Amino acid sequence: MGTCNLIIRDTEKGKAVFAGRDIRAGEFICEFTGPFCSMEEYLSLHDPCNNHYLQVDDDRFMGPSGNADDLINHCCNPNGGLVYRDGVVRYIAIRDIREGEELSFDYSTTMDEDGWEMECLCGDPDCRGVVRDFKHLPASLQEKYISLGVVMPYIVKKVRHSR
Ligand SMILES: [Zn+2]
Numbered sequence: 001m002g003t004c005n006l007i008i009r010d011t012e013k014g015k016a017v018f019a020g021r022d023i024r025a026g027e028f029i030c031e032f033t034g035p036f037c038s039m040e041e042y043l044s045l046h047d048p049c050n051n052h053y054l055q056v057d058d059d060r061f062m063g064p065s066g067n068a069d070d071l072i073n074h075c076c077n078p079n080g081g082l083v084y085r086d087g088v089v090r091y092i093a094i095r096d097i098r099e100g101e102e103l104s105f106d107y108s109t110t111m112d113e114d115g116w117e118m119e120c121l122c123g124d125p126d127c128r129g130v131v132r133d134f135k136h137l138p139a140s141l142q143e144k145y146i147s148l149g150v151v152m153p154y155i156v157k158k159v160r161h162s163r
Contacts, residue, residue: 005029006068006103013121015071016102023097029080032089034065051118054110056084057154074131075104077124081150082110094148108134109151112158135159 006029007018023029032054037045042061046053052064064070069091072080079097082105083090091105107118111133118131134142134155142159145151151159 008068008071011102013073017068017072019097019099019101019103021099023093025093025095027093029091029093029103030069032062032065032069032082032091033067034063034069037061037063048116051116054082054089055113055154056089056110056152062089072103072105073122074107074118074120075102075122075124076106076120076127076131077122078104078106080105081145081148082152083149084152092150094150105150106145107131108137109145109155110134112152112155135162 005020005023007020008015009018034052034054036056037060039059039061042053042055042063045063052070054062056062072091079093079095079101080091080103081094083092091103097103104122108131111131112135113133117133120127120129120131134151135158137145142151146156146159
């Protein structure tokens with residue numbers, strides 16, 4: 001993958017990442033490459049007001065990489081999602097994306113931490129207002145993300161277990 005896939009620009013919401021070319025649904029866009037850490041390390045390292053950590057497993061978080069992958073914003077109606085497999089976090093398109101569109105994923109697809117939530121500024125007509133844990137999403141949306149393969153496996157396991 002070339003860096004031409006991704007363009008970083010300043011917006012009124014802060015930095016954001018835009019598609020550098022047309023991308024087809026299902027296409028791989030980029031890898032998330034931050035360092036992994038444990039829950040304990042996460043709790044001492046992250047800044048709750050500017051949290052760039054992702055939870056990828058019960059006791060495994062990915063910290064910020066310092067690259068474009070830190071800057072992909074949340075959206076309640078996203079055009080991308082994260083696939084975690086074999087220790088690698090891949091960001092893929094979940095629908096066709098036009099060159100110049102802002103790239104996003106739904107942060108709730110990685111969240112199950114009972115407590116941390118974030119006010120949402122995505123501006124989509126379907127905006128939920130607050131970004132919360134996956135378990136709080138409507139069941140139909142949970143199923144949609146799970147069938148697209150863009151929910152962290154540790155969360156899918158819990159959802160399956162609770163039904
Ligand atoms: Zn929103």
